[in-house]
Amino acid sequence: MKEYLFDRMTGEFIREQEACIDPLESRKLERDVWMISANGTTTPPPEKKDGYAVIWNGSAWEQIEDHRGETVWKSYEESMEIKELGAIPEGWSAEQPEKPVTADDYDAAMEAHLLATRVARGYTLREPSPTYDDSPNVRWASDAADWKAFFTAVMEYGLAVMNEYAATGKAPSLDEFKAGLPQMNWTIR
Numbered sequence: 001m002k003e004y005l006f007d008r009m010t011g012e013f014i015r016e017q018e019a020c021i022d023p024l025e026s027r028k029l030e031r032d033v034w035m036i037s038a039n040g041t042t043t044p045p046p047e048k049k050d051g052y053a054v055i056w057n058g059s060a061w062e063q064i065e066d067h068r069g070e071t072v073w074k075s076y077e078e079s080m081e082i083k084e085l086g087a088i089p090e091g092w093s094a095e096q097p098e099k100p101v102t103a104d105d106y107d108a109a110m111e112a113h114l115l116a117t118r119v120a121r122g123y124t125l126r127e128p129s130p131t132y133d134d135s136p137n138v139r140w141a142s143d144a145a146d147w148k149a150f151f152t153a154v155m156e157y158g159l160a161v162m163n164e165y166a167a168t169g170k171a172p173s174l175d176e177f178k179a180g181l182p183q184m185n186w187t188i189r
Contacts, residue, residue: 003040006056010085013045013054013061053085073097101174103162109178110158114151117184142187153182 003019006012019042025033036042045054045061053066067082072092074080076099080092088094118124121143132144157180165171172180 001034001042002044003034003036003042004045004056005037005040008039010053011055011057012085013048013056016044055085067094070094076100098173101171101177105174106158106161106177109174110154110181113178113181114154117150121184121186139188146184146186150182150184157182 001019002016004016005014007014019034019036019040022033022035034042041056043061045056046063048054049063051066052063055062055064064085065087066085067088068085070082071079072082072088072094073096074092076097079096082088123143132140135141135144161172161177161180171177
């Protein structure tokens, strides 16, 4: 006869083993009497489902969610490791939330966008200087005017996003913010 052992504290299924015959009781009753461990049962456990533990509740086997060893998140920065059987606690998630976007993240995205635009035009270290407004070089004068308008549009966009956040508490993700940045259209190609 098989007996199915479970952990004395958690009730979790451990293993199956052959039960032993009690020789004294078997002789006395003139039939086989099996000794079942205090942390055992003759009821076979169900097949374990993924992500669950098989638990003896005192009268039957049941399947309980098992997230032990997993890290769960309440916010981007607040996490804990699950140490007990059961569902993920209310208000916690198995997925780490996205890092909140900060004003510094938006500023860095705007600076990177401005730099990439300058570099693509060949201005590696400096932006097209407003001092070129009256330059006899037509391209320089045109680029300076285009740059002022573009730079202003980028700054106004960033300010509008920050004002919207201040008013509503809602801000775009960094990818959404980058996608909304104004694009440069140089007058002289």
